[in-house]
Amino acid sequence: MSRPAAPSGSAPPDSRDEILQAAAELFMAYGYTATSIDAVAERLGATKGRIYHHWRSKSDLYFDVQVAAMTRVTEAVEPIARRPGPAAERLAAMALCHAQILLNELPMQKVAVQGLERQLLGSASGQAPASKRLRAVVQLRDDYERMFAEVIDDGIREGVFIDLPPRLATKPFFGVLNWATVWYSPRRLQSAEAIDELAQTLADYAMRGIRKPPPGQHGTP
Numbered sequence: 001m002s003r004p005a006a007p008s009g010s011a012p013p014d015s016r017d018e019i020l021q022a023a024a025e026l027f028m029a030y031g032y033t034a035t036s037i038d039a040v041a042e043r044l045g046a047t048k049g050r051i052y053h054h055w056r057s058k059s060d061l062y063f064d065v066q067v068a069a070m071t072r073v074t075e076a077v078e079p080i081a082r083r084p085g086p087a088a089e090r091l092a093a094m095a096l097c098h099a100q101i102l103l104n105e106l107p108m109q110k111v112a113v114q115g116l117e118r119q120l121l122g123s124a125s126g127q128a129p130a131s132k133r134l135r136a137v138v139q140l141r142d143d144y145e146r147m148f149a150e151v152i153d154d155g156i157r158e159g160v161f162i163d164l165p166p167r168l169a170t171k172p173f174f175g176v177l178n179w180a181t182v183w184y185s186p187r188r189l190q191s192a193e194a195i196d197e198l199a200q201t202l203a204d205y206a207m208r209g210i211r212k213p214p215p216g217q218h219g220t221p
Contacts, residue, residue, distance in 0.1 A: 015050060015053070015054070016054050017068075018044060019040065019044065019050070019051055019054060019055075019061070020061075020064060020065055020068050020108070021107070021108070022040055022043040022044050023035070023040045023061050023062070023065055024065045024069075024107035024108040024110075024111050025043070025107045026039055026040060026043060027062065027065065027107070027111045027115065028106070028107040028110050028111055032058075032062055032115065035058070036058065037051055037052070037058055037061070040061070059133075060133070062111070062115065063133040063134070063136075063137060065108055065111050065112070065115075066111060066112045066115055066137045067136070067137060067140065068108060069105070069108040069109050069111065069112035070112055070137065070140040070141060070144060071140070072101060072105065072108070072109075073097075073098055073101050073102075073109070073144065074140070074143070074144050074147075076097050076101060077094050077097050077098060077144070077147065078147060080093045080094050080097060081094055081147040081148070081150070081151055086158065086160075087151050087152070087154035087155035087157075087158055087160065087161070088155055088158075088160050088161070088207070088211070090151050090154075091148070091151045091152065091155060091207065091210070092203060092204075092207050094147075094148060094151065095173070095177060095202070095203035095206050095207060096199055096200060096203040098177055098203075099177050099180070099198075099199035099200075099202040099203050100195070100196065100199040102177065102178070102180060102181065102199075103180065103184060103186070103195050103198060103199050104195060106181070106184065106186060109181065110181040112137075113178045113181045114181055114182075145167070145170050145174065146167075148170050148173065148174075149166035149167045149169070149170050150166070152166040152169050152170065152173075152210065153166040155210075159212065160211060160212055161210050161211060161212055162210060162211070162212050163212075169210060172209060173206050173209065173210055176202060176205055176206040176209065177202055177203070177206055180202060184198075
């Protein structure tokens with residue numbers, strides 16, 4: 001849980017975002033266990049007090065990285081999902097937006113994707129209790145996936161997507177996009193154009209798996 005806001009002037013207005021970014025980079029590189037508040041402070045060239053101004057613990061900081069990542073993609077994708085137009089056009093644009101954010105903001109998005117899965121596995125095995133914070137992050141993820149499921153349902157009704165339960169269809173769809181958090185490693189001099197091209201390739205591949213094949217065509221689309 002975040003601490004109450006401190007009096008004006010006690011921390012720079014962008015302090016929180018900077019800390020989240022630095023923490024995400026360390027969590028991505030070294031994992032949750034090996035990352036400490038001291039390491040985050042050192043990364044920022046700051047004192048631990050700057051971090052404790054916003055968060056009570058490392059676990060609170062970790063969860064807020066995930067919340068920030070989910071909020072980012074939701075705010076970017078939701079207007080696309082809600083706009084009028086054919087379902088296939090909207091879903092393709094949503095997939096592209098998701099992939100672009102994932103590749104361009106990899107540390108936070110990777111922590112959100114992989115960190116949540118690890119927490120859910122630990123909770124399911126009894127190694128870690130399902131906390132209120134975990135349930136809140138899961139709810140954000142479920143709400144985000146529901147947007148995609150609704151557009152997929154529209155596409156099924158339009159006859160352009162394969163006939164599967166929409167919530168089930170989102171799983172392999174996100175699998176294609178989010179697997180990039182496992183294999184993708186950004187290069188220092190990689191151009192924005194190259195990243196956009198890769199994002200488009202991921203989005204196109206995800207769409208291929210959900211489109212209904214043309215009449216008379218059999219096998220994998």
